[in-house]
Amino acid sequence: xxxxxxxxxxxxxxxAAARGEVPVGAxxxxxxxxxxxxxxxxxxxxxxxxxxxxxxxxxxxxxKAGSERLVGHDLYVTLEPCPICAGTxxxxxxxxxxxxxxxxxxxxxxxxxxxxxxxxxxxxxEIYDGLAAAEAxxxxxxxxxxxxxx
Amino acid sequence: xxxxxxxxxxxxxxxAAARGEVPVGAxxxxxxxxxxxxxxxxxxxxxxxxxxxxxxxxxxxxxKAGSERLVGHDLYVTLEPCPICAGTxxxxxxxxxxxxxxxxxxxxxxxxxxxxxxxxxxxxxEIYDGLAAAEAxxxxxxxxxxxxxx
Numbered sequence: 001x002x003x004x005x006x007x008x009x010x011x012x013x014x015x016a017a018a019r020g021e022v023p024v025g026a027x028x029x030x031x032x033x034x035x036x037x038x039x040x041x042x043x044x045x046x047x048x049x050x051x052x053x054x055x056x057x058x059x060x061x062x063x064k065a066g067s068e069r070l071v072g073h074d075l076y077v078t079l080e081p082c083p084i085c086a087g088t089x090x091x092x093x094x095x096x097x098x099x100x101x102x103x104x105x106x107x108x109x110x111x112x113x114x115x116x117x118x119x120x121x122x123x124x125x126e127i128y129d130g131l132a133a134a135e136a137x138x139x140x141x142x143x144x145x146x147x148x149x150x
Numbered sequence: 151x152x153x154x155x156x157x158x159x160x161x162x163x164x165x166a167a168a169r170g171e172v173p174v175g176a177x178x179x180x181x182x183x184x185x186x187x188x189x190x191x192x193x194x195x196x197x198x199x200x201x202x203x204x205x206x207x208x209x210x211x212x213x214k215a216g217s218e219r220l221v222g223h224d225l226y227v228t229l230e231p232c233p234i235c236a237g238t239x240x241x242x243x244x245x246x247x248x249x250x251x252x253x254x255x256x257x258x259x260x261x262x263x264x265x266x267x268x269x270x271x272x273x274x275x276e277i278y279d280g281l282a283a284a285e286a287x288x289x290x291x292x293x294x295x296x297x298x299x300x
Contacts, residue, residue: 051218
């Protein structure tokens with residue numbers, strides 16, 4: 001089950017790479033178990049520095065829910081969220097955060113800003129990391145290697 | 151000059167309050183000195199937890215610039231940015247950040263996540279705080295007091 005949701009997030013990450021975007025994908029699952037939103041990075045295409053997979057998926061799910069909060073919803077994402085995304089996950093009241101690869105360079109959950117680890121963070125999700133991390137990392141490494149060689 | 155830009159941000163904050171949104175306003179100034187975007191909070195209206203004044207203004211300026219980066223641009227905002235907004239300011243490569251009131255409860259610049267103060271933050275703006283702080287704070291206090299009494 002968890003694996004199936006992360007597989008869908010990996011599909012979104014691959015689609016992002018095919019569009020020339022950093023390959024990160026995200027999926028949102030409602031309390032019913034239904035996938036209500038999925039997205040990959042589109043920062044270049046949309047000229048929007050906030051168009052990360054997590055933010056796009058949360059925006060879509062919120063639009064559908066008619067609410068700025070997604071109580072009881074879970075987020076699956078292939079890479080450790082950055083501070084923008086971690087802040088958005090908190091503001092949207094996401095219940096559980098499942099992520100794949102650690103992001104030593106830009107992460108904001110287990111390193112750096114550690115957005116969920118301060119009293120100024122009003123909601124922290126339950127966090128499960130390392131899901132399908134090897135695949136998520138291979139996708140990112142392949143993408144950046146191809147750009148260096150290209 | 152600085153004061154005039156912050157006055158425009160305060161106008162946006164007042165307009166947000168009139169819409170029933172938390173009164174925070176932001177303005178973006180291009181290297182030419184021209185105001186290229188202005189916005190107030192619209193999280194409720196748009197059902198979007200990222201629709202903070204800073205994020206909306208940066209997205210608008212990016213759309214106009216046709217780029218996900220706003221090199222040389224300055225941001226004026228009435229309240230200390232939260233982690234979502236600080237991360238967006240960094241990603242957009244904003245040159246200077248001018249802000250009004252400190253946000254002890256949800257701020258992510260001078261407290262809490264301190265987004266700009268980690269090696270995982272790839273760009274930190276020059277920061278000038280406390281501009282028109284009393285007015286920005288009075289707006290917020292008035293808004294929340296009216297909601298408590300209403």
